[in-house]
Amino acid sequence: MVAHKLPQHGTPEPQIWSELTELENGDVNWRNGRLPGFFTHFATSDVERIGKEALQKFYSTNCLGPGAFPSIRRFENDVANWSLDLFHARAGHASITSGGTESIFLALKTAREWAFATRSGLTRPKIVLSHSAHPSFDKAAKYLSLEVVRVPTRGDFRIDKKAFEKEIDNQTVLIAGSAPQFTVGVFDQIEWLGTIAIERNLWLHVDACVGGFFSPFAEMVGHPIPRWDFRVPGVKSISADLHKYGFTPKGASIMALADKTLLDYLRFDFSNWSRGRYFTETFSGTKSGGPIAAAWAVLKFLGVDGYCQIVRDIWTVREKILSRINESNELFIYGSPEIAVMSYGAKTTSIEDIGRGLATRGWYTVAPSPNPPAINLGIISLAFGSVVDEYLDDLDGVVNDIISGKNNYSAGEFGNYGD
């Protein structure tokens, strides 16, 4: 029976723990690596432990009181400065938010305020994106009453420049590109977007939520990464999630501005109530300093060398997946994924059947994406890296079963992204 009422009497601690453990046992066991591509970023058990312990140590702090908790201000400043340096910002500012969605929300909010302050004739501000952009843009636009235009991509999943430019009009305040896209994993043409932004006086936001803490290190270890950061003229803001390839505990992302003077459009500064001045530069009010302390601890523990090593390890897994799938007669990779996020499709069989087949073989499978029909694979966990050969063998097995008619895997269940 579902309990609808808070129990009258407290519950003894041992029972609390046994109930928590029982519920935890129903969750997916991501540590065995059989959750490919979604939800839990994991590098090593040391990184996980250090993040967790720092989170716990500072979980009672409150970011609204930087005077009371100078430790949090220090962590925040360090993490912001390290990030700006990685993204090649010379005069920038970075805020630490709770996640990519909040970073993107703040970018759109800042762009909107900047446009209202510096332009006239805006009545129905709009933003123009490629169809591949993350849903959080539309989510933010809903809150901010911005119109969203999504332009279908080219065949290689990058921006269709002509069609994109056609949608830009005198109400457009922001254009955005992904570096890279969440699903197919290709980078939009950020340098081209930069020239358009400068020409037409638009805010260019680069969504590097997934790639922001991978690409700089991939570049350092010698992989060709398209230009995406503040080195590109015209980029005004960048979102980059620490809790993805930064491998820090969830609840930490960077929203970076190219120029400190843009802070005026980001900040909320208010005095018209009983308590006097109240100002913040992110969306939340009260929030724990724990995720920021944890991000600081993980970044400092790994350093550039540590991240470069993780990138090398992930790259090995990436190459394994790419070469096995490219060898297959039935499967193929969409576009040219530049980092560790990719999607594969099937030539003659249904990708849904393949997904169900993988689920039958004990791989927790998130529903394939419909457009294009694909199974998304981000190498977000080195726990998956340790069982990737088994995954690729099972994938071959499932495809062979379907093609030979041995099993069509028409039954089975998927999980969802954001459900």
Ligand SMILES: *Cc1c(COP(=O)(O)O)cnc(C)c1O
């Ligand atoms: C994950 C992601 C987001 C959203 O970030 P959350 O941390 O889930 O709020 C936005 N854009 C891209 C490209 C992402 O990968």
